[in-house]
Amino acid sequence: MTTLASISRRTGTRFVSSLPALLGVVVFTFILMRVLPGDPAVFFASGPNAGKAEIEEVRRLMGLDQPLLYQLALYLRDIATGNLGRSLTTGQPVLADIQQRLPASLELTFTALVLALTLALPLGIAAALNPGKLVDHAVRFACTLGVCVPTFVSGLLLIYAFYYLLGWAPDPTGRLDIFAQAPPRITGFLLIDSLIARDGTTGLAAASQLILPAATMALFVLAPLARMTRASMLAVLGSDFIRTADAMGLSRARVVGVYALRNAMLPVLTIAGIVFSTMLGANVLVEKVFSWPGVASYALDALLASDYAPVQGFVLLMASIFVVVNLTIDVLYGIADPRIGIE
Amino acid sequence: MTGEATINAAPLLEIENLDVTFATRAGPIDAVRGVSLAVARGEILGIVGESGSGKSVTALAIMRLLDRAGRITGGSIRFRGIDITKLGTTDLRNLRGAALAMIFQNPRSCLNPIRTVGDQIADTLRAHRPLSRSAAKARALDLLAGVLIREPEKRISAYPHELSGGMCQRVMMAMAMACEPDLLIADEPTTGLDVTTQKAVMDQLAALVRERGMAMMLITHDLGLAAQYCDRVAVMQQGLVVETAAPAVVFSAPSHPYTRRLVAASPTPTSTVASLSAEGTAESRAAHPHDINSGNPKGVIPGLVPGTHGAAAEVSAIVAPWVPAINAGMTPVELDQRGTLLVPLTPPPLMTVANLVMRYDRDITAVAGVSFDIGAGESVGLVGESGSGKSTIARIVCRLIDPTTGTIRFDGADIGAMPASTFHKATQRADIQIVFQDPGDSLNPRFSAFDSIADPLRRLKGLRDGMALRTRVLECATRCGLGPELIARFPHQLSGGQRARVGIARAIATQPKLLILDEPTAALDVSVQAIILQLLDRLRREQGMAYLFVSHDLNVIRMMCERTIVLKQGAIVEQGQSAVLFTAPTDPYTQGLIAAIPHFEPGSATPPSAGRRRLG
Numbered sequence: 029m030t031t032l033a034s035i036s037r038r039t040g041t042r043f044v045s046s047l048p049a050l051l052g053v054v055v056f057t058f059i060l061m062r063v064l065p066g067d068p069a070v071f072f073a074s075g076p077n078a079g080k081a082e083i084e085e086v087r088r089l090m091g092l093d094q095p096l097l098y099q100l101a102l103y104l105r106d107i108a109t110g111n112l113g114r115s116l117t118t119g120q121p122v123l124a125d126i127q128q129r130l131p132a133s134l135e136l137t138f139t140a141l142v143l144a145l146t147l148a149l150p151l152g153i154a155a156a157l158n159p160g161k162l163v164d165h166a167v168r169f170a171c172t173l174g175v176c177v178p179t180f181v182s183g184l185l186l187i188y189a190f191y192y193l194l195g196w197a198p199d200p201t202g203r204l205d206i207f208a209q210a211p212p213r214i215t216g217f218l219l220i221d222s223l224i225a226r227d228g229t230t231g232l233a234a235a236s237q238l239i240l241p242a243a244t245m246a247l248f249v250l251a252p253l254a255r256m257t258r259a260s261m262l263a264v265l266g267s268d269f270i271r272t273a274d275a276m277g278l279s280r281a282r283v284v285g286v287y288a289l290r291n292a293m294l295p296v297l298t299i300a301g302i303v304f305s306t307m308l309g310a311n312v313l314v315e316k317v318f319s320w321p322g323v324a325s326y327a328l329d330a331l332l333a334s335d336y337a338p339v340q341g342f343v344l345l346m347a348s349i350f351v352v353v354n355l356t357i358d359v360l361y362g363i364a365d366p367r368i369g370i371e
Numbered sequence: 372m373t374g375e376a377t378i379n380a381a382p383l384l385e386i387e388n389l390d391v392t393f394a395t396r397a398g399p400i401d402a403v404r405g406v407s408l409a410v411a412r413g414e415i416l417g418i419v420g421e422s423g424s425g426k427s428v429t430a431l432a433i434m435r436l437l438d439r440a441g442r443i444t445g446g447s448i449r450f451r452g453i454d455i456t457k458l459g460t461t462d463l464r465n466l467r468g469a470a471l472a473m474i475f476q477n478p479r480s481c482l483n484p485i486r487t488v489g490d491q492i493a494d495t496l497r498a499h500r501p502l503s504r505s506a507a508k509a510r511a512l513d514l515l516a517g518v519l520i521r522e523p524e525k526r527i528s529a530y531p532h533e534l535s536g537g538m539c540q541r542v543m544m545a546m547a548m549a550c551e552p553d554l555l556i557a558d559e560p561t562t563g564l565d566v567t568t569q570k571a572v573m574d575q576l577a578a579l580v581r582e583r584g585m586a587m588m589l590i591t592h593d594l595g596l597a598a599q600y601c602d603r604v605a606v607m608q609q610g611l612v613v614e615t616a617a618p619a620v621v622f623s624a625p626s627h628p629y630t631r632r633l634v635a636a637s638p639t640p641t642s643t644v645a646s647l648s649a650e651g652t653a654e655s656r657a658a659h660p661h662d663i664n665s666g667n668p669k670g671v672i673p674g675l676v677p678g679t680h681g682a683a684a685e686v687s688a689i690v691a692p693w694v695p696a697i698n699a700g701m702t703p704v705e706l707d708q709r710g711t712l713l714v715p716l717t718p719p720p721l722m723t724v725a726n727l728v729m730r731y732d733r734d735i736t737a738v739a740g741v742s743f744d745i746g747a748g749e750s751v752g753l754v755g756e757s758g759s760g761k762s763t764i765a766r767i768v769c770r771l772i773d774p775t776t777g778t779i780r781f782d783g784a785d786i787g788a789m790p791a792s793t794f795h796k797a798t799q800r801a802d803i804q805i806v807f808q809d810p811g812d813s814l815n816p817r818f819s820a821f822d823s824i825a826d827p828l829r830r831l832k833g834l835r836d837g838m839a840l841r842t843r844v845l846e847c848a849t850r851c852g853l854g855p856e857l858i859a860r861f862p863h864q865l866s867g868g869q870r871a872r873v874g875i876a877r878a879i880a881t882q883p884k885l886l887i888l889d890e891p892t893a894a895l896d897v898s899v900q901a902i903i904l905q906l907l908d909r910l911r912r913e914q915g916m917a918y919l920f921v922s923h924d925l926n927v928i929r930m931m932c933e934r935t936i937v938l939k940q941g942a943i944v945e946q947g948q949s950a951v952l953f954t955a956p957t958d959p960y961t962q963g964l965i966a967a968i969p970h971f972e973p974g975s976a977t978p979p980s981a982g983r984r985r986l987g
Contacts, residue, residue, distance in 0.1 A: 266438075268480040275434055275475075276495040276546055277468030280460075286494075287483055365485055366530045 152257025
């Protein structure tokens with residue numbers, strides 16, 4: 029009861045205190061977009077031979093002739109009413125575009141994170157249980173490799189091996205084979221939607237499309253997760269209460285699995301949250317390599333086209349996701365560690 | 372008296388020629404060298420010695436819990452006839468917790484912080500007995516009740532951080548006793564606990580051991596504790612057992628020179644600062660031959676008049692040989708023809724603290740209206756259990772933190788009105804200095820001893836690098852017994868005692884009028900403590916400083932301080948001249964504190980096992 033109350037109170041304060049940061053991000057991106065070279069009015073005028081008058085007309089229509097502060101005020105008012113503007117490249121409202129594309133990015137990132145964690149935890153634990161031994165060195169080598177190879181290189185390597193050479197993977201274009209029937213859209217997550225529709229073949233097709241890009245991203249974030257698990261496990265294994273557990277004759281499995289691992293998970297949880305937020309925004313290379321229709325590639329395209337609204341919308345989205353993820357981690361932390369609720 | 376305990380032909384545990392070697396960067400180090408010990412059923416064996424003597428390593432070797440670097444390189448450990456050193460991991464796990472159990476120092480960090488204590492006890496039970504989850508829970512409840520934890524139904528689902536240190540130690544005891552082991556190894560089980568808690572925990576431990584006919588190995592650095600609870604005591608030094616005998620024999624007629632030194636260095640109810648080293652640390656004796664007075668070994672003050680301030684000087688005069696009282700800083704005392712006291716013209720006190728209150732948010736009152744004076748050159752002791760507010764008061768008085776309300780007057784200035792955050796700019800900063808508890812942690816690891824001592828001189832006295840600074844630093848270091856060859860060393864290159872000296876030299880560098888000592892010797896071995904106490908006592912006489920001495924060790928306070936203030940839950944329960952207060956305490960709380968000090972009486976004929984008998 030009291031734990032729940034304290035967690036919700038903490039969540040509330042955390043959320044409120046993150047609002048100024050969100051506002052700062054919004055203002056900063058807004059100004060940055062205006063400062064960057066490139067004039068959208070020129071870009072979106074009818075063609076390369078558009079006259080000066082036509083460009084001025086476009087500029088006026090877009091509201092770019094207004095003072096910067098006035099533009100900012102308008103923008104903030106729009107955000108407050110849930111209007112993120114309209115993309116000039118797709119012609120759609122930015123909100124609709126993001127709603128369309130966010131599930132693709134989230135599905136990819138979640139899968140990659142789960143994949144990374146299922147690999148990183150056993151590797152980290154194995155390394156911590158045998159420090160300085162062969163296993164430890166092997167894990168360190170694998171992690172270094174994963175972090176050294178850029179995602180577009182490892183992605184291409186995976187495509188080369190599993191699509192071109194072995195032919196196990198479907199062609200790396202998008203979320204679903206063009207001939208497959210997409211399940212009715214409920215959540216936007218293809219795996220979940222096809223589960224709901226009890227459509228096994230579509231689910232399988234979606235999963236087979238997902239596995240290579242997810243593996244590419246997982247390899248990249250393996251290092252921070254596995255290294256953190258190792259360091260944290262080593263610290264916990266050397267602590268007094270593990271010695272006590274050993275002195276009381278508890279089984280090795282219980283000492284490692286319950287006493288050490290649960291305590292060691294706390295810092296890993298924090299890192300996993302940071303890794304998740306970073307992956308979501310930084311997986312643009314993976315999205316590009318695999319033609320994944322996610323938000324990051326959407327934002328990149330918009331940026332190249334000097335299309336302000338999608339970029340600003342994307343940055344706002346990332347900042348909000350960062351806040352939400354950190355809040356979630358905080359709540360999980362409060363549940364996992366009874367000492368937190370105290371202060 | 373030990374006969375009845377040791378008649379058992381086959382001892383429960385028999386260690387023969389045990390060698391333990393640690394692999395270090397500097398090559399192998401023999402931590403335990405040919406140790407032979409035996410513990411019989413129903414016996415409590417004490418192992419005493421200072422840090423590095425190998426007593427904990429021996430205990431961990433018995434449990435086979437040595438860390439990776441340590442290895443048993445020779446000898447045997449036979450438990451119930453089986454050689455533990457040759458057991459495989461499975462057999463070991465079956466033995467640990469079930470037949471051999473261990474209790475560790477620092478109970479709070481020894482319990483899993485994110486698991487309820489009930490679950491942890493149940494884990495131990497279920498590791499050795501085929502019990503269902505609920506049956507184990509029920510048994511855990513009984514065990515908690517068995518170690519006298521109040522409201523066990525509530526505590527069973529508590530996490531370690533929700534319990535006090537003493538309670539955590541009881542939970543550890545419940546875990547260790549869960550499967551009714553034959554041998555219990557207690558490694559410094561009460562270090563860090565208050566004297567009263569220590570007494571409660573130890574009494575209970577001893578009672579449980581007797582009740583169940585178990586054997587116990589008590590590892591401690593506290594000779595008093597060993598004397599009070601053990602049937603036999605083994606003294607260890609540098610990995611060797613130098614002497615084994617009944618405590619009465621060891622402590623009254625020690626045969627080995629190391630034991631003699633250890634006994635002499637341990638504060639007892641009758642020891643004085645000067646008597647703390649029987650052999651005499653050559654250094655202190657050479658430096659101050661006049662300090663060493665024969666002392667009155669009985670420490671009983673004849674015709675003592677319990678009194679407060681008025682009689683204070685008189686008492687000081689009488690107890691001068693035991694309590695370091697009369698010195699340059701004190702006002703001279705005159706007696707008239709009938710020997711009664713003529714109240715001297717006392718100058719105003721150096722520091723006056725009035726109605727000090729410290730309240731943290733959520734209505735936790737750490738200090739609840741404390742008032743006291745410290746005279747120029749006077750030494751005042753602050754004692755009390757943990758949570759009594761003594762450290763908080765020390766920190767407020769030396770202006771590191773701000774009190775909620777209250778005034779502090781020092782040397783005519785109202786320093787309480789100056790915020791702690793800017794007090795380092797005040798002229799009084801140089802006059803109030805502090806010696807911190809842990810000499811290792813309170814020194815900047817990147818500062819050499821010279822830099823540490825020079826730091827306050829540079830910052831508070833404005834000395835620039837040069838001859839003047841160098842001379843002053845060297846002078847302080849020499850005063851504190853630090854040779855010029857040590858002055859360039861960094862903290863990690865110094866021993867614990869040397870670090871303590873650096874901390875003291877740093878504090879006296881600005882020639883303060885008031886020195887605040889916050890448990891200055893708590894982290895030190897007794898023999899080092901003895902030397903540091905002598906140093907502090909000598910410095911006070913030489914420099915006429917006033918001391919505010921905070922310690923949980925009542926014997927240390929009694930020796931070092933003229934006046935003692937007893938705190939309980941942030942309030943003063945009793946204060947008065949140390950000599951009076953320690954011999955005739957009036958408040959029941961003080962009486963309890965003093966009675967709880969474990970002690971031995973060197974030279975006394977009475978076997979000091981009375982406490983044990985009472986328990987049995």
